[in-house]
Amino acid sequence: MKSAQKRAAIALVGVLSVAVTLTACGSSEEPAAEPTGPVTIEVAIDAGLEPEAISAFEERILQFEEVNPDIQVATKEFTWSGTTFAAELAGGTLPDVFPIPFTDGRALIEREQIADISELVAELPYADQFNPTIAEAGQDTDGGMWAVPISAYNQGLHYNRALFEEAGLDPDNPPATWDEVREAAKVIADKTGQAGYAHMTQSNTGGWILTTETYALGGRVVEGEGEEATATVDNDATAQALEMLREMRWEDNSMGASFLYDWSTINQDFAAGKIGMYVSGGANYPNLFTQNQMNPDEYGVTVLPLEGDDAGTLGGGTLAAVSSAASEAEQAAAVKWIDFYYISKLTDQEAAVAEAEIAARTDQPVGAPALPIFDQATYEQQQSWIKDLVNVPLENFAPMTEQMFDQPVIPEPSVATQEVYAALDPVVQAVLTDEDADIDALLADAQTQVQGLLDRS
Amino acid sequence: MTTISSPLRATAPAPPPPSPTRPRRARRGTPRQWLRDGGLSTLVIALPMILVFGVFSWFPIGRALVMSVQETNLVTAPVFVGLDNFVFVLQDPLLGKAVRNTLWFALLALVFGYPLPLAAAVLMSEVRKMRGLFSALAYLPVVVPPVVAVLLWKFFYDASDTGVFNTIAGWVGLGPYPWLQDATSAMPSLVLEATWAAAGGTVIIYLAALVGVRTELYEAAEVDGAGVWRKIWHVTLPQLRGVLFITLILQVIGTAQVFLEPFLFTGGGPNNATLTVLMLIYDYAFGSSLGGNYGAATALSLMLAGVLAVLSAVYFRVTRPWSS
Structure with a gap:
């Protein structure tokens, strides 16, 4: 009898132990207390990088671990994709630190799907120096910064200098009006046989670029924010942009033969010399150079022509966010990584030079201009620190850099951004593939559809 | 001596059949x-x-x-919404377009993709030499990974005059054609690649079935003076009808679920010309980086599954007399 009691007691202890263990495992919502030992974080590294770029990244990790001996950094390939991000978020497969576009920041913060690192970010010396328009993308309604802006872009008109020269155009004087864009496109198409002006149309990019063109002509596709947001797709500027595309496609025959481009494929064809001009993020150069091996001497970029009242250039960017599953210690380590890897190269001379030296040594682009996340002075100071290491042809960026600070930057639609863009993809495709496409009818349909999307959001 | 036939005897019921001997298995349902x-x-x-x-x-x-009866983004708590997702799907103007496109794909695939493997298999079965080589060549496209095949065909379909197909068409003074870049020609272009990619597997099935056709039937047909076509019509096809019915329903189900080709070739474009039902499901689920409309996606998936189940049941019911 005594033995049976003993066995029962042992069994009970065993069951309780398992239960306690399981309870401990299951209570992941409570962040663990600040550990005293080392912490490991997983950080995102772009998928598909060249070996040199991976080496540069790994070298930065070693530098980080040297100054933060209690933090181990592991890498995980991650490139944000609109189609897979939600599943990765739900599945808990995101790294601890990952980039997201400006368009997702507010919604993720409202739903508390990323970690609240605002107190940690507030302690950074430059926390209040972000460009306010850009900082908004990563802030909650009280101004707490849950996600840190790490890069920003304004849309630009990218052009192939070699095709310009071949067509007899001056690559140092790119088009400054939309009429000139159309004329240059026709000349390029006629003289070189390549597409004079190409347009993205797939995977929400058609809507993205159509919205950009609409902004540049003074229109908006969505007015207001939050529950006040209203669809304004059916407006004169969007109609004008579509009419311009129709004329270039069907009257000038200057848009080539491919009308199903997305961001990746249009970059490939542009880098391969098949496209004279296209609109995309002004900071496209690293992708064109590192992943598509474009000849730097052939690259050119300028600001978008702005015409009409209230015209502006569409701006966006990238935020660094931290997984909501990260413990307090991991969040603290993650913010240190964000500061070290993404920001310090913009604010600290030593870090800027160190980053640039690695990049230059591994044949990565150094000094490619981009819209600053702080102010123009900070940006120019950072550029001056690394000027001896710059390996991109800055003169080819001059048409952009000489004018970009004078252009108003207009953020993307704040509600259901990707869905709005997706709804506009078929509109662009219809105009480019159907000579008889009725632009007014297409816009009326899109207006109804986008309003429906806003109502459901 | 009189014989009395007893009416009782005459009308007496037959003795009950002996009850079948039940094996003496006590407690058949017990775990032991x-x-x-x-x-x-x-x-x-x-x-x-x-x-x-x-x-x-x-x-x-x-x-x-x-x-299908919830509103969920997979992260926050789901909310029960009854049949709202089904109503949303049925009211979506893109559903009609997707259904029409899917039926168009299925019809084209049936017209071009169904008879082709059968014809190839019958011809190959007639070949005496190098049948193995022909079988391997026919099956080769199936071995090519589908994504690789699509990327390959994208080069073929390059709409510029330097594209592979347009270059070939140019040799005889035709083209260039827009192929995937035009709403009219995009879907037939997808069917062409899909047929190329899938025909090999069906050819192998038909070849295997043809081996099972008894040679005596052909010999008897020859004795009756039948030529090649009459032998095919009166011997080969009737002998293959069971396999033919199965491959037909498999093809119908497969084409109703077409996704890979429109997804990789055109993304459903241009202007939704290749948007299929499965593409629409995908768009519902993954159209937003912030959590798609998973409720609508699963609702449409269930509706598609229901339609295909009913179609299959009706098909087997109708064809049962012919296939037995």
Whole structure:
């Protein structure tokens, strides 16, 4: 009898132990207390990088671990994709630190799907120096910064200098009006046989670029924010942009033969010399150079022509966010990584030079201009620190850099951004593939559809 | 001596048939008996398959049933919405377009993709030499990974005058054609690639079935003076009808679920010309980086599954007399 009691007691202890263990495992919502030992974080590294770029990244990790001996950094390939991000978020497969576009920041913060690192970010010396328009993308309604802006872009008109020269155009004087864009496109198409002006149309990019063109002509596709947001797709500027595309496609025959481009494929064809001009993020150069091996001497970029009242250039960017599953210690380590890897190269001379030296040594682009996340002075100071290491042809960026600070930057639609863009993809495709496409009818349909999307959001 | 035939005897009911001898298996349903009958070993053998099916098939189906009546982004708590997702899908103007496109794809695939493998198999079965080589060549496209095949065909379909197909067309003074870049020609272009990619597998099935056709039937037909076509019509096809019915329904189900080609070739464009039902499901689920409309996606998936189940049941019911 005594033995049976003993066995029962042992069994009970065993069951309780398992239960306690399981309870401990299951209570992941409570962040663990600040550990005293080392912490490991997983950080995102772009998928598909060249070996040199991976080496540069790994070298930065070693530098980080040297100054933060209690933090181990592991890498995980991650490139944000609109189609897979939600599943990765739900599945808990995101790294601890990952980039997201400006368009997702507010919604993720409202739903508390990323970690609240605002107190940690507030302690950074430059926390209040972000460009306010850009900082908004990563802030909650009280101004707490849950996600840190790490890069920003304004849309630009990218052009192939070699095709310009071949067509007899001056690559140092790119088009400054939309009429000139159309004329240059026709000349390029006629003289070189390549597409004079190409347009993205797939995977929400058609809507993205159509919205950009609409902004540049003074229109908006969505007015207001939050529950006040209203669809304004059916407006004169969007109609004008579509009419311009129709004329270039069907009257000038200057848009080539491919009308199903997305961001990746249009970059490939542009880098391969098949496209004279296209609109995309002004900071496209690293992708064109590192992943598509474009000849730097052939690259050119300028600001978008702005015409009409209230015209502006569409701006966006990238935020660094931290997984909501990260413990307090991991969040603290993650913010240190964000500061070290993404920001310090913009604010600290030593870090800027160190980053640039690695990049230059591994044949990565150094000094490619981009819209600053702080102010123009900070940006120019950072550029001056690394000027001896710059390996991109800055003169080819001059048409952009000489004018970009004078252009108003207009953020993307704040509600259901990707869905709005997706709804506009078929509109662009219809105009480019159907000579008889009725632009007014297409816009009326899109207006109804986008309003429906806003109502459901 | 009189014989009295008893009416009673005449009308007496036949004795009841002897009751079948029941084996004396006491307590047949007891766990002990189940073990003695080999139930455990049966379960152990079947367990991996049950687990695999359970985890990868039945559980997702069950989850889909639940999600179809929920509004969820997979992260925050789901909300029960009844049949709202089904109503949303049925009111979506893109649904009609997707259904028409899918039927168009299925029809084209049936017209071009169904007879082709059969013809190829019959011709190959007539070949005496190098049949293995022809079989391998026919099957080769099936071995090519689908994504690779699509990327390959994208080069073929390059709409510029330097594209592979347009170059070939140019040799005889035709083209250039827009192929995937035009709403009219995009879907036939997808069907062409899909037929190329899938025909090999069906050819192998037909070839295997043709081996089973008894040679005496051909010999008898020859004695009756039948030529090649009459032998095919009166011997080969009737002998293959069981296989033909199966491959037909498999093709219909497969084409109703077409996704890979429109997804990789055109993304459903241009202007939704290749948007299929499965593409629409995908767009519902993954159209937003912030959590798609998973409820609508699962609702449409269930509706598609229901339609295909009914179609299959009707098909087998109708063709049962012919296939037996």
